[in-house]
Amino acid sequence: MEIEENYGNYIEVEMGKEIYEGIILPSPEAGTFLLKLDNGYNIGFNKKDVLKMKLIKKIEEKKKEFEVKISKDKPNVALVILGGTIAARLNPGKGGVDFVENPKDLFRFYPELFEIANVKKVEVPFMKGSENMDYKDWKKTAKVICELVNEKEISGVIVLQGTDTLHYTSSALSFFLNNLGKPVVLTYSQRSIDRGSSDATLNLICSARAAISNFSGVLVVGHANTNDEFCLGISGTKVRKMHSSRRDAFKPVNAEPFMKIYSDRIERISEHSLRNEKKKCALDNKFEEKIALLKFYPGQNPAILDYYSKEGYKGIVIEMLGLGHVATSGGRLSWIKKLKEVQQKGIFICAASQTIYGRLNPLVYVTGRELLETGVIYLEDMLAEVAYVKLGWVLGHKEWAKSRETVKEKMLENIAGEINKRLVE
Amino acid sequence: MGIDYKKLGFKAGLEIHQQLDTHKLFCGCPSILRTDEPAYFVKRKIHAVAGESGEVDDAAKFHGERDKEYSYQVYDTTCLVELDEEPPHELNKEALRIALEICVFLNCKIFSLSQIMRKTVVDGSNTSGFQRTVLIARDGYIETSEGKVGIDSVYLEEDSARPVERNEKSVVYRLDRLGIPLVEISTNPDLKSASQVKEAALKIGEILRSAKVRRGIGTIRQDMNISIKGSSRVEIKGFQDPKIMEKCVETEVFRQKSFLDKGEKNPKEVRNCMPDGTTEFLRPIPGPARMYPETDLPLLHISKDIVNDAKKNLPKLKGEIEEELKKHGLDEENIKLILKGNKLDEYREFYEISGNPKLISKLLILFPKEIAKKSGKSLDEIRGILTRDVLVFVLEAVYKEKIQEKDVKHVLEKIVSGSPLIDAIKLDKKDLVGVEEEIMKIVKGKPGLSPNAYMGLVMKEFRGQINGEEAIEIIKKFLK
Numbered sequence: 052m053e054i055e056e057n058y059g060n061y062i063e064v065e066m067g068k069e070i071y072e073g074i075i076l077p078s079p080e081a082g083t084f085l086l087k088l089d090n091g092y093n094i095g096f097n098k099k100d101v102l103k104m105k106l107i108k109k110i111e112e113k114k115k116e117f118e119v120k121i122s123k124d125k126p127n128v129a130l131v132i133l134g135g136t137i138a139a140r141l142n143p144g145k146g147g148v149d150f151v152e153n154p155k156d157l158f159r160f161y162p163e164l165f166e167i168a169n170v171k172k173v174e175v176p177f178m179k180g181s182e183n184m185d186y187k188d189w190k191k192t193a194k195v196i197c198e199l200v201n202e203k204e205i206s207g208v209i210v211l212q213g214t215d216t217l218h219y220t221s222s223a224l225s226f227f228l229n230n231l232g233k234p235v236v237l238t239y240s241q242r243s244i245d246r247g248s249s250d251a252t253l254n255l256i257c258s259a260r261a262a263i264s265n266f267s268g269v270l271v272v273g274h275a276n277t278n279d280e281f282c283l284g285i286s287g288t289k290v291r292k293m294h295s296s297r298r299d300a301f302k303p304v305n306a307e308p309f310m311k312i313y314s315d316r317i318e319r320i321s322e323h324s325l326r327n328e329k330k331k332c333a334l335d336n337k338f339e340e341k342i343a344l345l346k347f348y349p350g351q352n353p354a355i356l357d358y359y360s361k362e363g364y365k366g367i368v369i370e371m372l373g374l375g376h377v378a379t380s381g382g383r384l385s386w387i388k389k390l391k392e393v394q395q396k397g398i399f400i401c402a403a404s405q406t407i408y409g410r411l412n413p414l415v416y417v418t419g420r421e422l423l424e425t426g427v428i429y430l431e432d433m434l435a436e437v438a439y440v441k442l443g444w445v446l447g448h449k450e451w452a453k454s455r456e457t458v459k460e461k462m463l464e465n466i467a468g469e470i471n472k473r474l475v476e
Numbered sequence: 477m478g479i480d481y482k483k484l485g486f487k488a489g490l491e492i493h494q495q496l497d498t499h500k501l502f503c504g505c506p507s508i509l510r511t512d513e514p515a516y517f518v519k520r521k522i523h524a525v526a527g528e529s530g531e532v533d534d535a536a537k538f539h540g541e542r543d544k545e546y547s548y549q550v551y552d553t554t555c556l557v558e559l560d561e562e563p564p565h566e567l568n569k570e571a572l573r574i575a576l577e578i579c580v581f582l583n584c585k586i587f588s589l590s591q592i593m594r595k596t597v598v599d600g601s602n603t604s605g606f607q608r609t610v611l612i613a614r615d616g617y618i619e620t621s622e623g624k625v626g627i628d629s630v631y632l633e634e635d636s637a638r639p640v641e642r643n644e645k646s647v648v649y650r651l652d653r654l655g656i657p658l659v660e661i662s663t664n665p666d667l668k669s670a671s672q673v674k675e676a677a678l679k680i681g682e683i684l685r686s687a688k689v690r691r692g693i694g695t696i697r698q699d700m701n702i703s704i705k706g707s708s709r710v711e712i713k714g715f716q717d718p719k720i721m722e723k724c725v726e727t728e729v730f731r732q733k734s735f736l737d738k739g740e741k742n743p744k745e746v747r748n749c750m751p752d753g754t755t756e757f758l759r760p761i762p763g764p765a766r767m768y769p770e771t772d773l774p775l776l777h778i779s780k781d782i783v784n785d786a787k788k789n790l791p792k793l794k795g796e797i798e799e800e801l802k803k804h805g806l807d808e809e810n811i812k813l814i815l816k817g818n819k820l821d822e823y824r825e826f827y828e829i830s831g832n833p834k835l836i837s838k839l840l841i842l843f844p845k846e847i848a849k850k851s852g853k854s855l856d857e858i859r860g861i862l863t864r865d866v867l868v869f870v871l872e873a874v875y876k877e878k879i880q881e882k883d884v885k886h887v888l889e890k891i892v893s894g895s896p897l898i899d900a901i902k903l904d905k906k907d908l909v910g911v912e913e914e915i916m917k918i919v920k921g922k923p924g925l926s927p928n929a930y931m932g933l934v935m936k937e938f939r940g941q942i943n944g945e946e947a948i949e950i951i952k953k954f955l956k
Binding site for chain 2: 069078079080083085087088090091092093094095096097141242243245246247248249252253277278279280296297298
């Protein structure tokens with residue numbers, strides 16, 4: 052009797068002197084399998100230790116039907132599911148991970164969401180962990196969203212994805228979705244949705260609130276702090292994952308959040324653009340693939356730039372130290388010569404700060420002035436991740452990329468709230 | 477009362493939860509229960525989640541539907557893991573070793589591979605919404621005067637947060653207890669009478685206390701499953717005192733029988749044992765749909781090496797320990813106090829340092845009590861000051877002859893009254909001033925005795941504080 056064929060069935064297995072009964076399940080470790088005993092616990096065995104195995108009962112997977120309530124009084128929202136913890140569900144019967152991708156499943160896990168709005172449409176352009184997403188996925192997602200927001204009966208779009216690169220996606224959508232008149236809300240969960248404590252519930256309730264609100268633009272919604280009390284609505288270009296595991300991982304950087312969102316109301320904190328149903332979203336998802344994000348560290352050899360040059364890169368965002376510094380003529384390994392060289396070859400070099408918070412300023416120290424003279428574009432208070440996305444988007448426009456001046460101008464133009472001229476903290 | 481348990485088809489099994497004396501099971505936080513004010517509060521909600529079969533479990537629904545708010549008291553001895561803000565760390569190896577020792581004592585078969593599970597808990601007592609638990613052994617037994625009692629299984633799991641305040645809409649929990657390692661032992665439903673229930677509980681209790689477990693109120697919790705022929709199983713929680721067990725079993729048997737007599741069946745439920753042996757409804761019995769794997773942790777491998785190691789270093793049972801301490805020259809009273817006070821580990825450690833059993837037993841038991849009495853502070857407070865490290869410091873000072881054995885109590889008193897350790901062991905003549913005055917009173921109070929007679933009186937009063945030579949010198953001063 053084959054082990055693998057019987058996954059999910061109730062079996063009897065003889066191991067040496069012992070006989071065990073239970074549901075046989077695949078194991079996360081090679082060469083082993085699991086047995087769910089009648090008391091619900093799983094124990095494991097080496098496949099090669101099995102003497103005998105007997106099928107006791109075939110177990111059919113029960114599919115429960117859930118009724119999804121649609122009410123004419125409620126506004127409609129659309130969901131775009133890309134993957135991540137918020138859309139992943141363990142299937143303990145089979146041992147693997149399923150994605151939640153139809154409205155019925157969603158209703159089962161998030162009944163509260165349906166009390167606020169009708170989930171009119173669910174789109175799943177792809178399903179992946181966010182670490183596996185890249186600009187091609189951002190382009191695809193933007194296209195799907197643009198079509199959805201242009202549907203008359205849809206008030207707003209909620210995007211579910213993994214947290215690791217959510218701030219890249221929110222940034223890409225901010226540049227790709229032109230003339231947006233409705234809310235596009237990205238949300239997530241840091242705790243798996245199978246548990247009663249999952250942060251997904253509040254995040255989704257608040258996202259639904261935001262999606263039907265008078266906001267327009269790209270918004271990241273998630274826990275404001277460790278309490279299950281309210282969420283923050285943060286600009287898609289001023290947000291960053293700042294903690295590996297906490298519920299309130301996403302923080303506004305160099306900006307105030309737009310709003311506090313409670314399960315039953317929204318408190319506006321700062322100025323944002325307002326819903327305008329007359330606007331029609333225009334997709335502008337051009338993107339130059341040959342760009343890089345490079346973090347400078349003390350003693351780093353500038354020869355790294357030769358690699359990018361050789362590989363045909365068009366632009367690099369360098370995460371510099373402090374106000375915008377890398378080693379210059381005073382250092383053992385000065386970057387000045389190499390920076391001049393690669394920029395002469397046509398590569399655009401932009402600077403963002405490793406400090407995350409605060410604005411760059413190349414004029415305070417000699418070092419900065421030396422770097423500025425090489426032609427480095429200092430991106431003010433723009434986040435490095437946002438700078439990366441924006442540089443790809445700007446250079447994706449061939450008509451802009453032709454001219455150094457235009458590229459510099461575009462990079463320093465505040466297009467989607469990515470630059471804040473007035474830092475107050 | 478003369479209940480015919482056999483005729484009634486009485487069946488009972490015990491479930492015993494014992495806290496282990498280590499840091500927490502899935503993080504490095506110390507297992508310390510707090511009584512002071514929390515650093516801050518965290519507010520959460522727990523939602524009922526549909527189980528793997530798509531149904532919300534009865535017990536889960538019971539709590540989830542009530543839409544309660546939970547508030548958690550956070551301390552500097554808890555971290556993000558207890559707050560459900562960080563994934564669990566690797567399972568505490570010391571806790572596993574202790575649990576395996578207990579399995580060996582219970583004659584259990586230990587699993588070589590097991591999976592840490594999440595048991596859904598929706599009353600808010602776990603911030604995650606589940607309790608992490610792992611089955612480590614099965615099929616053991618203990619002997620009782622009424623026959624063998626089978627041990628069905630042994631689990632290692634995390635303790636829950638403790639409720640400190642409950643009202644209609646919210647519950648306040650303290651996070652200090654959440655995550656303390658627990659061993660859960662469940663017996664087969666082999667117990668045939670109320671007296672056997674009690675005997676088995678005491679027997680398992682003795683085995684647990686031989687291992688490195690926490691002591692005191694709340695560190696061991698006993699639950700019981702009871703049914704009679706035709707009735708539904710009832711789980712009873714909250715026995716603190718084995719004495720109440722017999723009474724409670726009898727009361728529950730009568731309660732279940734009264735349903736059957738009326739042609740009804742008692743509901744399957746969890747009940748709470750009251751101090752008078754009666755019970756009250758607590759919640760429905762949780763169903764099996766509540767278990768699913770802890771995906772944040774790898775499978776638990778229990779190698780032959782770890783098991784052999786546990787077998788080799790098996791703690792002694794109480795009788796063997798008493799024998800060991802007797803050989804050190806300790807009397808029964810002191811042995812009893814050391815064991816009762818859960819000071820065996822410290823005793824052994826100190827014995828390695830100084831090899832002076834009598835002084836050690838004084839350090840651990842007598843002196844703290846005396847100092848507490850004299851200073852008017854609580855014993856807990858004194859023990860809080862005279863920690864293991866402090867006592868080791870003092871013991872080493874004796875060993876290195878910086879102070880004499882007779883000075884130890886005085887040094888401890890100085891430490892308790894706030895003296896830094898280094899200063900406390902600096903003894904000068906001034907410390908004898910008070911004693912001198914007292915000796916003067918003795919001499920002046922009974923004039924005309926011989927120096928030796930005064931010596932007898934003085935030593936009776938000041939044994940341990942001064943030695944004979946010093947005493948005679950002072951006495952001579954006042955005889956001149």
